Amino acid sequence: MARVWAARHGPTSNIVALKTIRPEYASDPGFQALFMDEARYAASVKHPAVAQVYGLGEADGVLYIAMEWVVGESLARIIKPNKGAATAPIPPLIAARLIADACEALHAAHEITDEDGRTIRLVHCDVSLQNLLVTIDGGVKLVDFGVARALRAQSVAEVPKMDGKAAYMAPEHAAGKRISRLSDVFTLGICLYEISTGVRPFSAGSWDATIERLLAGEFQAPGEIVPEYPSALERILLRAMAQSPAHRFPSAMRMRAGLQDFLRASGSRVEREDVAAFLRHRAGRLIDEREAHIARQARGA
Numbered sequence: 424m425a426r427v428w429a430a431r432h433g434p435t436s437n438i439v440a441l442k443t444i445r446p447e448y449a450s451d452p453g454f455q456a457l458f459m460d461e462a463r464y465a466a467s468v469k470h471p472a473v474a475q476v477y478g479l480g481e482a483d484g485v486l487y488i489a490m491e492w493v494v495g496e497s498l499a500r501i502i503k504p505n506k507g508a509a510t511a512p513i514p515p516l517i518a519a520r521l522i523a524d525a526c527e528a529l530h531a532a533h534e535i536t537d538e539d540g541r542t543i544r545l546v547h548c549d550v551s552l553q554n555l556l557v558t559i560d561g562g563v564k565l566v567d568f569g570v571a572r573a574l575r576a577q578s579v580a581e582v583p584k585m586d587g588k589a590a591y592m593a594p595e596h597a598a599g600k601r602i603s604r605l606s607d608v609f610t611l612g613i614c615l616y617e618i619s620t621g622v623r624p625f626s627a628g629s630w631d632a633t634i635e636r637l638l639a640g641e642f643q644a645p646g647e648i649v650p651e652y653p654s655a656l657e658r659i660l661l662r663a664m665a666q667s668p669a670h671r672f673p674s675a676m677r678m679r680a681g682l683q684d685f686l687r688a689s690g691s692r693v694e695r696e697d698v699a700a701f702l703r704h705r706a707g708r709l710i711d712e713r714e715a716h717i718a719r720q721a722r723g724a
Contacts, residue, residue: 472528499552526679561695612663
């Protein structure tokens with residue numbers, strides 16, 4: 424429902440991200456409400472792994488959200504940096520490090536409270552490779568709270584059944600049942616599966632077929648796709664993607680702890696600089712070209 428632009432903040436000359444509602448939705452009260460909810464939820468999450476929101480405004484009748492400009496690339500582009508090219512999986516240790524950091528960001532979102540200090544039970548509802556950015560210094564940034572839901576404030580019936588992307592839904596979300604933070608844990612498992620195997624577990628060529636596979640829990644074990652896939656990492660992934668929420672990690676932080684244990688047991692420390700070097704190798708040219716283009720535009724503004 425929106426576009427994101429790179430913009431220059433006049434007083435400081437800093438580059439910011441400016442998210443605006445698409446013109447065809449700009450006058451729709453429902454989309455306006457979703458947009459304002461996104462700004463409020465995202466601004467409430469104070470964590471370095473969540474893109475910072477500077478403010479919500481309006482110009483010429485168009486709502487916008489001013490946000491931190493992240494120098495880096497999405498996981499979606501990292502595994503497929505060139506259109507038409509084959510998907511290139513991320514090595515298991517790097518993948519585990521990235522998703523562990525994403526777990527921390529998501530947990531921070533799950534824990535936000537209202538003005539009275541009560542947890543609002545936020546569910547992101549749209550965790551995907553497009554919404555997980557890897558920064559040039561090896562960090563992770565969670566973005567896009569456009570379909571997030573505060574469950575304490577509304578009934579289950581009011582939570583849209585088909586928000587988000589079919590390939591990244593939890594089964595209870597697709598079935599129109601009660602969602603929770605464990606629904607986001609499931610989609611983190613999908614993200615880990617995809618970046619470490621290069622395959623979307625439930626993708627079947629159409630929305631209906633994908634949802635059917637998702638509801639049936641039909642997908643290949645990672646070890647059947649990638650030879651010598653680490654069995655410990657596969658166990659973490661399969662627990663996160665359990666059909667029943669009761670069988671998943673009870674929180675994103677517990678999933679992070681499992682990934683941290685896996686990394687420690689591997690005997691190979693994976694630091695931010697290792698992730699940064701991998702990003703530079705995989706998508707450095709894309710990032711450099713984008714930043715150079717933005718710099719040229721800013722100088723000419």
